[in-house]
Amino acid sequence: MVMPLVVMTGVASGYGAARVLHDVELALAAGSVTALIGRNGVGKTTLLRTIMGIRPLDAGTMIFDGGDIGRLPPSARARAGIGYVPQGRHIFPQLTVAENLETGLSALGPRGKARAGVPDHIYDLFPKLAMIRGRKGGLLSGGEQQQLAIGRALAGAPRLLLLDEPTEGVQPNVVQMIEAVLLKVRAEFGLTIILIEQYLDFAWSFADHYAVMDGGRIVRQGDTAAESAADVAHLVRI
Numbered sequence: 001m002v003m004p005l006v007v008m009t010g011v012a013s014g015y016g017a018a019r020v021l022h023d024v025e026l027a028l029a030a031g032s033v034t035a036l037i038g039r040n041g042v043g044k045t046t047l048l049r050t051i052m053g054i055r056p057l058d059a060g061t062m063i064f065d066g067g068d069i070g071r072l073p074p075s076a077r078a079r080a081g082i083g084y085v086p087q088g089r090h091i092f093p094q095l096t097v098a099e100n101l102e103t104g105l106s107a108l109g110p111r112g113k114a115r116a117g118v119p120d121h122i123y124d125l126f127p128k129l130a131m132i133r134g135r136k137g138g139l140l141s142g143g144e145q146q147q148l149a150i151g152r153a154l155a156g157a158p159r160l161l162l163l164d165e166p167t168e169g170v171q172p173n174v175v176q177m178i179e180a181v182l183l184k185v186r187a188e189f190g191l192t193i194i195l196i197e198q199y200l201d202f203a204w205s206f207a208d209h210y211a212v213m214d215g216g217r218i219v220r221q222g223d224t225a226a227e228s229a230a231d232v233a234h235l236v237r238i
Contacts, residue, residue, distance in 0.1 A: 010060035083158030093138025107156025143174035
């Protein structure tokens, strides 16, 4: 029997005394893509932040590749193989594109320090970034910043990629490019992906599974091949 790459059991987390997540149960097979959907404020971003270790785990267990990561700091989780693209991108505005991408190498630990520059495959995935590698991050368009944020996460060679609203505020042609990149890295590198996405047609274009959150819990799960985006749109009330 093949063990899931990620297993979350009874996960609870929040902000101080305000509990946001309640008894979250989720298992992810290696190489799968799961669309995490639901209306605003139901805990989707908090779940990704808890997986990454930015929010503390108040209760439950979180297993990644057979090991308990529930008490590890974000840096250790990144070195274990978890990459995170936050909502709002959070790139470094005063650093160049190349320098921003190089910060992603820190997830590799000593291997990252030994690398001479950004891996070629990142520029192959995002040719525009190769063209503007010397430009400061703060001068980029929203679509360019999103490409940079995804490229930075991929530079750390993650096995699990957490994406929070990757299509937010970007042009349709960039959305198509991001979709193509995610399909490619999934096929070539076997990435497991958790995706928060309000644009359900985009999520359904490459996700295997979906999980609906409401009130800090996962209230429904299913396969995207069995149910269309239209079938579940009423559940997320967006």
